[in-house]
Amino acid sequence: MPEFKDELDKLRAALRDATPAPDEASKEAALRVAEENFANLQGSATAARPTDTSPQRTGFLKGLGQMFMKPNLKPMMLATTSLVIVGIGVVLTTPLMRTEPIPTAKTEPVAEAIASEVDQSRQPASTAQLRSDQTSNSSKQVSGGVDPSGPAEGAIFSRENFSSDDAQSEIGATSFISGDFGSVMMGDSDGGMEPLSPSPKRLAKSQASSMRDRLPQPQVAQSNDQFPDATANPLKVTSEEPVSTFSIDVDTASYAWLRSSLSRGQLPDPKSVRVEELVNYFPYAYPAPEGDVPFQQTVTVSETPWNPDTQLMHIAIQGAQVTERPPLNLVFLLDTSGSMQDANKLPLLVQSFRLMLGQLRPEDEVAIVTYAGSAGTVLEPTKASERRKIEDALLRLHAGGSTAGGEGLRAAYALAGQMSRDGEVSRVLLATDGDFNVGMQSDAELKGFVEQKRKSGTYLSVFGFGRGNVNDALMQTLAQNGNGQAAYIDTLAEAQKVLVDQLSGAMFTIAQDVKIQVEFNPATVAEYRLIGYETRALKREDFNNDKVDAGEIGAGHTVTALYEVTPVGSDAVLTDPLRFGTVAAEGNTSDLAFLRLRYKEPGATQSKLLEEVVPVGTRDAGSEAAFSAAIAGFGQLLRGNTALGDWGYSDAIALANANKGDDAFGYRAEAVKLMRLAQSLSPN
Amino acid sequence: MRPTITMRMKTSDEALAQAASDGDSEAFGLLVRRHYDRLFRLSWRLTGHKADAEDLTHDILAALPAKLRAFRADAKFTTWLYRVTLNAATDRARKAQRRVKARDGWGQDYTRRAAEAADAAQAQDWLTNAMRALPAELRETVALTLGEDLTQAQAAEVMGLSEGTIAWRMSEVKRHLREMATEEAG
Numbered sequence: 001m002p003e004f005k006d007e008l009d010k011l012r013a014a015l016r017d018a019t020p021a022p023d024e025a026s027k028e029a030a031l032r033v034a035e036e037n038f039a040n041l042q043g044s045a046t047a048a049r050p051t052d053t054s055p056q057r058t059g060f061l062k063g064l065g066q067m068f069m070k071p072n073l074k075p076m077m078l079a080t081t082s083l084v085i086v087g088i089g090v091v092l093t094t095p096l097m098r099t100e101p102i103p104t105a106k107t108e109p110v111a112e113a114i115a116s117e118v119d120q121s122r123q124p125a126s127t128a129q130l131r132s133d134q135t136s137n138s139s140k141q142v143s144g145g146v147d148p149s150g151p152a153e154g155a156i157f158s159r160e161n162f163s164s165d166d167a168q169s170e171i172g173a174t175s176f177i178s179g180d181f182g183s184v185m186m187g188d189s190d191g192g193m194e195p196l197s198p199s200p201k202r203l204a205k206s207q208a209s210s211m212r213d214r215l216p217q218p219q220v221a222q223s224n225d226q227f228p229d230a231t232a233n234p235l236k237v238t239s240e241e242p243v244s245t246f247s248i249d250v251d252t253a254s255y256a257w258l259r260s261s262l263s264r265g266q267l268p269d270p271k272s273v274r275v276e277e278l279v280n281y282f283p284y285a286y287p288a289p290e291g292d293v294p295f296q297q298t299v300t301v302s303e304t305p306w307n308p309d310t311q312l313m314h315i316a317i318q319g320a321q322v323t324e325r326p327p328l329n330l331v332f333l334l335d336t337s338g339s340m341q342d343a344n345k346l347p348l349l350v351q352s353f354r355l356m357l358g359q360l361r362p363e364d365e366v367a368i369v370t371y372a373g374s375a376g377t378v379l380e381p382t383k384a385s386e387r388r389k390i391e392d393a394l395l396r397l398h399a400g401g402s403t404a405g406g407e408g409l410r411a412a413y414a415l416a417g418q419m420s421r422d423g424e425v426s427r428v429l430l431a432t433d434g435d436f437n438v439g440m441q442s443d444a445e446l447k448g449f450v451e452q453k454r455k456s457g458t459y460l461s462v463f464g465f466g467r468g469n470v471n472d473a474l475m476q477t478l479a480q481n482g483n484g485q486a487a488y489i490d491t492l493a494e495a496q497k498v499l500v501d502q503l504s505g506a507m508f509t510i511a512q513d514v515k516i517q518v519e520f521n522p523a524t525v526a527e528y529r530l531i532g533y534e535t536r537a538l539k540r541e542d543f544n545n546d547k548v549d550a551g552e553i554g555a556g557h558t559v560t561a562l563y564e565v566t567p568v569g570s571d572a573v574l575t576d577p578l579r580f581g582t583v584a585a586e587g588n589t590s591d592l593a594f595l596r597l598r599y600k601e602p603g604a605t606q607s608k609l610l611e612e613v614v615p616v617g618t619r620d621a622g623s624e625a626a627f628s629a630a631i632a633g634f635g636q637l638l639r640g641n642t643a644l645g646d647w648g649y650s651d652a653i654a655l656a657n658a659n660k661g662d663d664a665f666g667y668r669a670e671a672v673k674l675m676r677l678a679q680s681l682s683p684n
Numbered sequence: 685m686r687p688t689i690t691m692r693m694k695t696s697d698e699a700l701a702q703a704a705s706d707g708d709s710e711a712f713g714l715l716v717r718r719h720y721d722r723l724f725r726l727s728w729r730l731t732g733h734k735a736d737a738e739d740l741t742h743d744i745l746a747a748l749p750a751k752l753r754a755f756r757a758d759a760k761f762t763t764w765l766y767r768v769t770l771n772a773a774t775d776r777a778r779k780a781q782r783r784v785k786a787r788d789g790w791g792q793d794y795t796r797r798a799a800e801a802a803d804a805a806q807a808q809d810w811l812t813n814a815m816r817a818l819p820a821e822l823r824e825t826v827a828l829t830l831g832e833d834l835t836q837a838q839a840a841e842v843m844g845l846s847e848g849t850i851a852w853r854m855s856e857v858k859r860h861l862r863e864m865a866t867e868e869a870g
Binding site for chain 1: 704707721724738814
């Protein structure tokens with residue numbers, strides 16, 4: 001018998017284990033009855049229910065709706081959705097401020113119920129239209145006039161019917177519709193942040209306040225998503241602190257997260273924006289390495305887009321492509337806890353991993369472990385050539401139970417250990433929607449475990465799914481300690497990027513523990529600032545300490561780091577020289593900085609050192625570096641960084657647009673779309 | 685142009701429910717398919733009897749099209765659905781005087797299961813006894829918090845109670861279980 005924390009724990013486990021699987025036949029029967037009833041209800045009730053195309057407003061809005069539904073206008077729709085959200089905020093708050101009585105179905109300032117996906121909604125183009133058109137509701141949400149719970153005649157109630165007092169709290173408050181805003185603005189937070197639906201009585205008493213509760217809450221996402229707290233890197237004065245050290249970061253989770261936030265009409269939590277992850281999301285065509293070196297670094301100094309008096313030092317690293325790759329052993333460790341049931345979690349996960357199977361070679365091996373309640377091996381190690389078998393196992397997965405991450409992780413590593421042979425690469429791919437600490441004492445213990453396994457040669461990559469409960473900080477920590485990537489998968493397109501297009505980068509490490517140290521020349525550089533990499537800062541002495549872990553470069557990965565540098569004598573110098581401080585350094589005025597790079601060959605314990613002098617003088621950045629600067633600017637805007645001055649979203653958009661390059665996969669075009677969304681959503 | 689089914693795989697429950705209450709049958713179909721298993725699980729945990737759970741789920745689904753009109757999109761769909769389920773379960777038990785049977789259900793199903801899996805018998809016995817020992821409202825609370833993994837706040841929202849009440853109920857559950865353990869030992 002396993003040991004339980006307490007009685008409740010024991011009861012929980014017992015309940016889980018004993019729950020029978022639903023009977024397929026009964027399920028089908030029940031679903032059929034439901035759908036029949038649904039159809040009947042529509043038939044009998046159409047007369048009473050106004051449709052979305054009532055004659056008086058058919059012309060303009062319908063035409064507008066159709067126009068917006070044309071697929072080639074999607075970018076426009078994305079952008080306009082946010083406009084409408086902002087607009088409605090205005091329309092709804094105005095009456096509140098005048099403390100007018102709550103609008104009834106007759107006065108109807110009907111909110112626009114934003115249709116399901118943001119990119120599918122049809123909406124009027126401006127606030128003015130919303131005001132003037134009282135019943136604009138393209139999503140058919142209609143208030144008043146309909147008995148909200150009345151059972152319709154003709155519906156099949158095969159067994160006894162039950163009373164409708166369950167709907168008590170829903171009835172009566174339908175005259176004012178906040179539509180889908182609640183869910184759009186707040187996210188489908190599993191943490192249950194939504195306020196209780198007020199009872200009719202309470203509603204009458206505090207109409208104003210309860211209305212405010214249901215108004216869209218601008219900008220602030222309420223959820224249990226957790227992000228590491230990291231303030232932006234401060235400006236450093238070269239004469240005081242000439243050396244800057246950090247570990248590279250190839251994670252991209254922050255960008256996907258940002259995209260998913262913006263697509264719901266929400267500015268992302270500034271803490272969730274990690275500028276280096278935004279920049280490193282994009283593939284860049286940097287000069288490729290020649291010969292045996294695993295990567296090639298290139299340093300470019302150019303004018304800073306947001307400040308003509310400073311310079312941008314752009315450090316580019318291009319990893320080599322692998323030509324001959326060793327067989328892969330992959331253990332999918334999949335979270336199938338109850339919360340994974342949502343469509344953007346387990347179903348997306350299954351689709352994503354199916355996509356990846358196509359990239360594997362016959363000799364690769366795959367195993368699947370799930371964790372929910374109790375961890376279990378769903379698929380014993382199987383050759384990738386038996387694709388059918390693997391897909392079947394994936395398709396059989398269903399969500400249920402609580403998260404027992406620790407147990408699952410141990411099981412997955414045990415399997416990976418079994419599969420591992422000399423010269424092969426073993427990796428655990430953890431897919432989860434959130435918390436991962438059941439079973440292990442603490443995050444620290446979990447981290448230690450992953451770290452120890454990394455040393456024994458099994459790596460870990462983490463893929464985040466869904467919103468509402470994502471523990472981004474833990475994902476980062478696990479991936480960093482497991483020599484893997486942390487990616488957040490919000491769409492199938494993102495899965496395609498991470499698991500198909502860039503699979504070899506995610507699976508094959510070509511250089512480990514890559515650290516960058518830059519020493520600035522106090523004679524030429526007055527001040528400098530590292531953009532991003534806040535969570536990756538290293539101590540100066542850690543650079544030469546091979547025991548200190550750092551980021552990995554995967555095959556074909558590109559890594560970009562940016563410093564904003566203020567030359568000595570520039571108008572942009574922010575600090576005054578110390579009166580009693582050291583005398584400004586004399587001597588060498590031809591060098592700007594000295595770059596040191598340390599990395600280890602995969603599996604090696606001793607690091608190698610690369611050094612390069614960065615001369616004074618700017619040149620044209622080139623489209624690759626310029627695009628990365630646009631993204632870095634965008635990220636800083638989202639974080640509310642003040643160092644950018646007047647430079648705003650429109651500048652970022654212009655810069656990005658001018659430097660899209662080939663953009664074969666459309667990533668850069670998408671970034672511009674997101675910038676435009678952010679521009680519309682941002683308060684200033 | 686209508687959103688395709690594949691596009692809709694990603695649509696939120698709330699949006700689907702909204703669409704369904706506006707007459708979109710495809711949205712309704714997706715929604716009930718997505719939640720059938722969840723509904724069944726909860727029903728089973730409330731009744732302790734597979735056949736009863738199936739009946740209950742069936743009833744809920746049959747009445748759902750009409751009920752859905754009362755769904756407001758600013759509530760979370762699952763919260764709403766849990767509430768509907770709890771009420772339906774209570775109602776059903778009341779109407780058919782089945783409160784006793786619901787408790788007995790915890791016996792029937794388990795005797796059969798115990799025969800099927802002898803080695804698990806002990807644990808199941810414990811579960812049966814534990815669930816039967818609980819008054820109905822505590823059983824509901826257990827089904828939501830331990831069974832469905834809701835937080836106390838979420839369970840409180842579903843049941844229309846304060847969070848404190850749920851916390852108190854859970855401590856009651858603990859007390860019941862502890863008493864049971866003492867009895868076993870004694």
